[in-house]
Amino acid sequence: MKIQPECIPCMLKRALFEIEISTRDKEKREKALLVALKTFAEIYDPSLSSAEIATKLHKAVYEAVGDKDPYKELKEKSNEVALRLLPRVREKVEESTDPLKTAMICSIIGNVLDFGIEGGSKSPESLTKEFDKLFLEGLGYDDYDEAKRLIKKARNITFIADNCGEIVFDRLLCEKLKEFNPKMKVYLVVRGEPILSDATIKEAEKLKFNEIVDGVLTTGSFAVGLDINNIPEDLKKTLKQSDLIICKGMANYEALSETDFKPILYLLRTKCTAVARCMGLPVGINAIKLFK
Numbered sequence: 057m058k059i060q061p062e063c064i065p066c067m068l069k070r071a072l073f074e075i076e077i078s079t080r081d082k083e084k085r086e087k088a089l090l091v092a093l094k095t096f097a098e099i100y101d102p103s104l105s106s107a108e109i110a111t112k113l114h115k116a117v118y119e120a121v122g123d124k125d126p127y128k129e130l131k132e133k134s135n136e137v138a139l140r141l142l143p144r145v146r147e148k149v150e151e152s153t154d155p156l157k158t159a160m161i162c163s164i165i166g167n168v169l170d171f172g173i174e175g176g177s178k179s180p181e182s183l184t185k186e187f188d189k190l191f192l193e194g195l196g197y198d199d200y201d202e203a204k205r206l207i208k209k210a211r212n213i214t215f216i217a218d219n220c221g222e223i224v225f226d227r228l229l230c231e232k233l234k235e236f237n238p239k240m241k242v243y244l245v246v247r248g249e250p251i252l253s254d255a256t257i258k259e260a261e262k263l264k265f266n267e268i269v270d271g272v273l274t275t276g277s278f279a280v281g282l283d284i285n286n287i288p289e290d291l292k293k294t295l296k297q298s299d300l301i302i303c304k305g306m307a308n309y310e311a312l313s314e315t316d317f318k319p320i321l322y323l324l325r326t327k328c329t330a331v332a333r334c335m336g337l338p339v340g341i342n343a344i345k346l347f348k
Contacts, residue, residue: 057310059106060330066173067110068096070252071117073172077130078121088120106330107311110280114251125250127171133180134169134221134253135263141187142224148191149228156207157200159225159232160323164342165190166222167305167325171253176327180221196326196341203300203321203346207237210299215269216245216282216312218305218324223255223263226304230268241270243294249278254307281311306331319348 071092075085095116099109118124125131145162152158168190169183170176177183207213215230217223223246233242244265247254260272275281276288287295295301301320303312309322309331322345326332332339 057106057313057331057334059100059102059104059109060334062328062330063106063109064096064100066328066330067106067113068092069174070172071096071113074114074117074126074252075121078123078126084121088117091120092117105310105314107279107281107307107314108283110307110310111251111278111283114280115278127253128250130171130180131220131253131255131259134183134219135224135259137180137183138166138169138221138224141184142228145187145225146228149232156204156229156232156236159229160200160344161191161195161342163222163225163229163304164195164323164325164344166225167218167323168327169219169221169253170305170327174328183221190325190342193342195344197337197343197345199321199346200344203344206300206319206321206346207233207240210237210240212241212243212294212298213300213302214243214245214294214298215302216304216308217255217260218303218308219253220255220259221253222304223259227263227265227268230265234268242268243271243273243298244269245273245275245291245294247279248274248276248288251278251280252307279311281307281309284311284315309335313347319346321346 075088096113099112149155149158168177217226230242246260247256257274265272273291277283295317303320303322305324326337326339326341329339337343
Protein backbone atom coordinates (compact mmCIF):
# COMPACT_ATOMS: atom_id res chain seq x y z
CA MET A 57 0.00 0.00 0.00
CA LYS A 58 1.42 3.36 -1.02
CA ILE A 59 1.49 5.93 1.73
CA GLN A 60 -1.86 7.73 2.01
CA PRO A 61 -2.46 11.34 3.17
CA GLU A 62 -3.93 10.27 6.51
CA CYS A 63 -0.83 8.14 7.20
CA ILE A 64 1.13 11.34 7.86
CA PRO A 65 -0.52 12.45 11.13
CA CYS A 66 -0.93 8.80 12.18
CA MET A 67 2.79 8.02 11.88
CA LEU A 68 3.80 11.20 13.67
CA LYS A 69 1.29 10.55 16.45
CA ARG A 70 2.72 7.06 16.94
CA ALA A 71 6.26 8.45 16.94
CA LEU A 72 5.22 10.85 19.71
CA PHE A 73 3.59 7.99 21.61
CA GLU A 74 6.75 5.87 21.60
CA ILE A 75 8.86 8.84 22.58
CA GLU A 76 6.62 9.44 25.59
CA ILE A 77 6.66 5.80 26.73
CA SER A 78 10.45 5.67 26.33
CA THR A 79 11.52 8.63 28.45
CA ARG A 80 10.26 11.20 30.93
CA ASP A 81 13.19 13.51 30.17
CA LYS A 82 11.64 16.62 28.62
CA GLU A 83 14.77 17.66 26.74
CA LYS A 84 15.28 14.16 25.36
CA ARG A 85 11.63 14.04 24.27
CA GLU A 86 11.91 17.35 22.44
CA LYS A 87 15.10 16.29 20.65
CA ALA A 88 13.58 12.96 19.63
CA LEU A 89 10.44 14.66 18.33
CA LEU A 90 12.59 17.00 16.26
CA VAL A 91 14.42 13.96 14.85
CA ALA A 92 11.07 12.40 13.96
CA LEU A 93 9.85 15.52 12.16
CA LYS A 94 13.11 16.00 10.25
CA THR A 95 13.31 12.33 9.31
CA PHE A 96 9.75 12.24 8.05
CA ALA A 97 10.29 15.37 5.96
CA GLU A 98 13.40 13.82 4.40
CA ILE A 99 11.98 10.37 3.65
CA TYR A 100 8.42 11.21 2.64
CA ASP A 101 7.74 10.02 -0.89
CA PRO A 102 4.24 9.23 -2.20
CA SER A 103 5.68 6.50 -4.42
CA LEU A 104 6.85 4.48 -1.39
CA SER A 105 4.80 2.11 0.73
CA SER A 106 3.52 3.22 4.09
CA ALA A 107 5.38 0.31 5.72
CA GLU A 108 8.72 1.37 4.23
CA ILE A 109 8.36 4.98 5.40
CA ALA A 110 7.14 3.92 8.86
CA THR A 111 10.12 1.58 9.25
CA LYS A 112 12.61 4.41 8.63
CA LEU A 113 10.72 6.78 10.91
CA HIS A 114 10.55 4.36 13.84
CA LYS A 115 14.22 3.42 13.41
CA ALA A 116 15.18 7.09 13.74
CA VAL A 117 12.98 7.54 16.83
CA TYR A 118 14.30 4.42 18.56
CA GLU A 119 17.86 5.63 18.01
CA ALA A 120 17.01 9.15 19.21
CA VAL A 121 15.56 7.93 22.53
CA GLY A 122 18.18 5.18 22.91
CA ASP A 123 15.56 2.46 23.39
CA LYS A 124 15.63 -0.74 21.32
CA ASP A 125 12.22 -1.87 22.54
CA PRO A 126 9.98 1.00 23.76
CA TYR A 127 6.89 -1.22 23.77
CA LYS A 128 8.46 -3.95 25.94
CA GLU A 129 6.14 -3.47 28.94
CA LEU A 130 3.05 -3.13 26.74
CA LYS A 131 3.96 -6.32 24.90
CA GLU A 132 4.43 -8.29 28.10
CA LYS A 133 1.18 -6.96 29.56
CA SER A 134 -0.69 -7.72 26.33
CA ASN A 135 0.38 -11.35 26.46
CA GLU A 136 -0.54 -11.58 30.15
CA VAL A 137 -4.04 -10.23 29.46
CA ALA A 138 -4.54 -12.54 26.47
CA LEU A 139 -3.36 -15.58 28.44
CA ARG A 140 -5.89 -14.79 31.18
CA LEU A 141 -8.59 -14.61 28.52
CA LEU A 142 -7.45 -17.77 26.75
CA PRO A 143 -9.58 -20.29 28.70
CA ARG A 144 -12.73 -18.31 27.82
CA VAL A 145 -11.61 -17.98 24.20
CA ARG A 146 -10.79 -21.67 23.93
CA GLU A 147 -14.22 -22.53 25.33
CA LYS A 148 -15.91 -20.42 22.65
CA VAL A 149 -13.85 -22.12 19.95
CA GLU A 150 -14.38 -25.68 21.20
CA GLU A 151 -18.14 -25.21 21.64
CA SER A 152 -18.54 -23.69 18.17
CA THR A 153 -20.11 -25.53 15.25
CA ASP A 154 -17.08 -24.38 13.21
CA PRO A 155 -14.02 -24.21 15.50
CA LEU A 156 -11.69 -23.04 12.72
CA LYS A 157 -13.86 -20.05 11.81
CA THR A 158 -14.41 -19.14 15.46
CA ALA A 159 -10.66 -19.35 16.10
CA MET A 160 -10.13 -16.93 13.21
CA ILE A 161 -12.64 -14.48 14.67
CA CYS A 162 -11.00 -14.65 18.10
CA SER A 163 -7.60 -14.17 16.52
CA ILE A 164 -8.90 -11.10 14.66
CA ILE A 165 -10.29 -9.62 17.88
CA GLY A 166 -6.79 -9.84 19.36
CA ASN A 167 -5.68 -7.51 16.56
CA VAL A 168 -7.17 -4.53 18.45
CA LEU A 169 -4.12 -4.69 20.74
CA ASP A 170 -2.35 -1.91 18.89
CA PHE A 171 -1.12 1.22 20.65
CA GLY A 172 -0.58 4.85 19.79
CA ILE A 173 -2.94 4.90 16.78
CA GLU A 174 -6.58 5.70 16.13
CA GLY A 175 -8.72 2.59 16.42
CA GLY A 176 -6.20 0.80 18.62
CA SER A 177 -6.36 0.00 22.33
CA LYS A 178 -5.84 2.47 25.15
CA SER A 179 -4.33 -0.29 27.29
CA PRO A 180 -3.86 -4.08 27.16
CA GLU A 181 -6.52 -4.47 29.87
CA SER A 182 -9.17 -2.96 27.58
CA LEU A 183 -9.28 -6.25 25.65
CA THR A 184 -10.89 -7.95 28.66
CA LYS A 185 -13.79 -5.49 28.55
CA GLU A 186 -14.10 -5.37 24.75
CA PHE A 187 -13.70 -9.03 23.83
CA ASP A 188 -17.31 -10.18 24.20
CA LYS A 189 -18.67 -7.10 22.41
CA LEU A 190 -16.29 -7.58 19.49
CA PHE A 191 -17.05 -11.30 19.37
CA LEU A 192 -20.77 -10.59 19.11
CA GLU A 193 -20.07 -8.23 16.21
CA GLY A 194 -18.91 -11.20 14.19
CA LEU A 195 -17.45 -10.54 10.76
CA GLY A 196 -18.04 -7.38 8.77
CA TYR A 197 -16.44 -9.04 5.74
CA ASP A 198 -16.32 -12.80 5.28
CA ASP A 199 -14.31 -14.79 2.72
CA TYR A 200 -14.12 -17.77 5.09
CA ASP A 201 -15.86 -20.35 2.91
CA GLU A 202 -13.47 -19.81 0.02
CA ALA A 203 -10.49 -19.69 2.36
CA LYS A 204 -11.63 -22.92 3.99
CA ARG A 205 -11.53 -24.70 0.62
CA LEU A 206 -7.96 -23.51 0.05
CA ILE A 207 -6.89 -24.60 3.54
CA LYS A 208 -8.46 -28.04 3.04
CA LYS A 209 -6.26 -28.83 0.04
CA ALA A 210 -3.14 -26.90 1.09
CA ARG A 211 0.16 -28.65 1.71
CA ASN A 212 1.99 -25.62 3.11
CA ILE A 213 0.70 -22.50 4.84
CA THR A 214 2.74 -19.56 6.05
CA PHE A 215 1.20 -17.67 8.96
CA ILE A 216 2.61 -14.15 9.38
CA ALA A 217 1.93 -12.89 12.91
CA ASP A 218 1.49 -9.31 14.05
CA ASN A 219 1.06 -7.93 17.59
CA CYS A 220 1.75 -9.36 21.01
CA GLY A 221 -1.39 -10.34 22.86
CA GLU A 222 -3.12 -11.45 19.68
CA ILE A 223 -0.32 -13.96 19.12
CA VAL A 224 -1.74 -15.91 22.08
CA PHE A 225 -4.96 -16.38 20.09
CA ASP A 226 -2.93 -17.01 16.92
CA ARG A 227 -1.47 -20.07 18.62
CA LEU A 228 -4.96 -21.44 19.15
CA LEU A 229 -5.78 -20.71 15.52
CA CYS A 230 -2.66 -22.59 14.39
CA GLU A 231 -3.85 -25.56 16.47
CA LYS A 232 -7.19 -25.50 14.67
CA LEU A 233 -5.54 -25.17 11.27
CA LYS A 234 -3.50 -28.30 11.96
CA GLU A 235 -6.57 -30.17 13.23
CA PHE A 236 -8.58 -29.16 10.18
CA ASN A 237 -5.91 -30.39 7.76
CA PRO A 238 -3.46 -32.71 9.58
CA LYS A 239 -1.41 -33.31 6.43
CA MET A 240 -0.69 -29.60 6.04
CA LYS A 241 2.50 -27.93 7.27
CA VAL A 242 2.15 -24.53 9.00
CA TYR A 243 5.07 -22.12 9.34
CA LEU A 244 4.91 -19.16 11.71
CA VAL A 245 6.65 -15.87 10.86
CA VAL A 246 7.46 -13.24 13.50
CA ARG A 247 9.45 -10.00 13.38
CA GLY A 248 13.22 -10.18 13.13
CA GLU A 249 13.74 -7.41 15.70
CA PRO A 250 11.55 -5.63 18.25
CA ILE A 251 9.39 -3.04 16.47
CA LEU A 252 6.18 -1.49 17.75
CA SER A 253 4.16 -4.01 19.79
CA ASP A 254 4.83 -6.85 17.34
CA ALA A 255 5.77 -10.39 18.32
CA THR A 256 9.35 -11.63 17.90
CA ILE A 257 11.03 -15.01 18.26
CA LYS A 258 11.19 -14.36 22.01
CA GLU A 259 7.39 -14.40 22.33
CA ALA A 260 7.02 -17.35 19.94
CA GLU A 261 9.42 -19.42 22.04
CA LYS A 262 7.79 -18.39 25.32
CA LEU A 263 4.39 -19.48 23.97
CA LYS A 264 5.90 -22.78 22.73
CA PHE A 265 4.80 -22.42 19.12
CA ASN A 266 7.29 -25.13 18.23
CA GLU A 267 4.85 -27.62 19.78
CA ILE A 268 2.17 -26.61 17.28
CA VAL A 269 3.73 -25.42 14.02
CA ASP A 270 6.26 -27.04 11.70
CA GLY A 271 8.73 -24.19 11.86
CA VAL A 272 9.22 -20.66 13.17
CA LEU A 273 10.90 -18.09 10.93
CA THR A 274 11.59 -14.37 11.27
CA THR A 275 11.38 -11.43 8.90
CA GLY A 276 15.09 -11.00 9.52
CA SER A 277 15.21 -7.29 10.24
CA PHE A 278 13.75 -4.21 11.88
CA ALA A 279 10.71 -3.56 9.70
CA VAL A 280 7.05 -2.64 9.88
CA GLY A 281 5.48 -5.75 8.39
CA LEU A 282 8.23 -7.15 6.15
CA ASP A 283 11.08 -5.49 4.30
CA ILE A 284 10.26 -7.64 1.31
CA ASN A 285 13.48 -6.79 -0.57
CA ASN A 286 15.65 -7.99 2.31
CA ILE A 287 13.88 -10.99 3.80
CA PRO A 288 15.99 -14.07 4.64
CA GLU A 289 16.34 -16.76 2.00
CA ASP A 290 14.53 -19.35 4.14
CA LEU A 291 11.51 -17.07 4.45
CA LYS A 292 11.55 -16.21 0.75
CA LYS A 293 11.60 -19.92 -0.12
CA THR A 294 8.80 -20.68 2.35
CA LEU A 295 6.58 -17.91 0.98
CA LYS A 296 7.11 -19.10 -2.60
CA GLN A 297 6.24 -22.68 -1.67
CA SER A 298 3.11 -21.72 0.28
CA ASP A 299 -0.29 -22.71 -1.06
CA LEU A 300 -1.74 -19.95 1.14
CA ILE A 301 -0.25 -17.09 3.14
CA ILE A 302 -2.25 -16.03 6.19
CA CYS A 303 -1.48 -12.50 7.36
CA LYS A 304 -2.52 -10.89 10.60
CA GLY A 305 -3.00 -7.14 10.90
CA MET A 306 -2.69 -3.99 8.86
CA ALA A 307 1.11 -3.65 8.73
CA ASN A 308 1.42 -6.97 6.93
CA TYR A 309 -1.16 -5.80 4.41
CA GLU A 310 0.71 -2.52 3.91
CA ALA A 311 3.90 -4.44 3.08
CA LEU A 312 2.62 -7.51 1.22
CA SER A 313 0.08 -5.69 -0.94
CA GLU A 314 3.16 -4.27 -2.71
CA THR A 315 4.23 -7.78 -3.78
CA ASP A 316 3.08 -10.51 -6.16
CA PHE A 317 2.65 -13.15 -3.46
CA LYS A 318 -0.76 -14.83 -3.76
CA PRO A 319 -3.09 -16.11 -2.47
CA ILE A 320 -3.07 -14.15 0.78
CA LEU A 321 -5.73 -14.38 3.45
CA TYR A 322 -5.84 -11.27 5.65
CA LEU A 323 -7.28 -11.57 9.14
CA LEU A 324 -7.59 -8.14 10.71
CA ARG A 325 -9.54 -5.38 12.35
CA THR A 326 -9.80 -2.40 9.98
CA LYS A 327 -8.55 0.31 12.33
CA CYS A 328 -7.82 3.10 9.87
CA THR A 329 -9.41 4.70 6.83
CA ALA A 330 -6.30 4.33 4.66
CA VAL A 331 -6.00 0.55 4.96
CA ALA A 332 -9.78 0.04 4.89
CA ARG A 333 -10.12 2.09 1.68
CA CYS A 334 -7.25 0.29 -0.05
CA MET A 335 -8.71 -3.09 0.90
CA GLY A 336 -12.20 -2.04 -0.19
CA LEU A 337 -13.59 -2.49 3.33
CA PRO A 338 -15.46 -0.35 5.87
CA VAL A 339 -13.56 1.02 8.88
CA GLY A 340 -13.97 -0.67 12.25
CA ILE A 341 -14.89 -4.23 11.25
CA ASN A 342 -13.52 -7.72 11.79
CA ALA A 343 -12.53 -8.99 8.38
CA ILE A 344 -11.48 -12.22 6.68
CA LYS A 345 -10.45 -11.09 3.21
CA LEU A 346 -8.84 -13.23 0.53
CA PHE A 347 -6.70 -11.84 -2.29
CA LYS A 348 -6.05 -14.39 -5.04
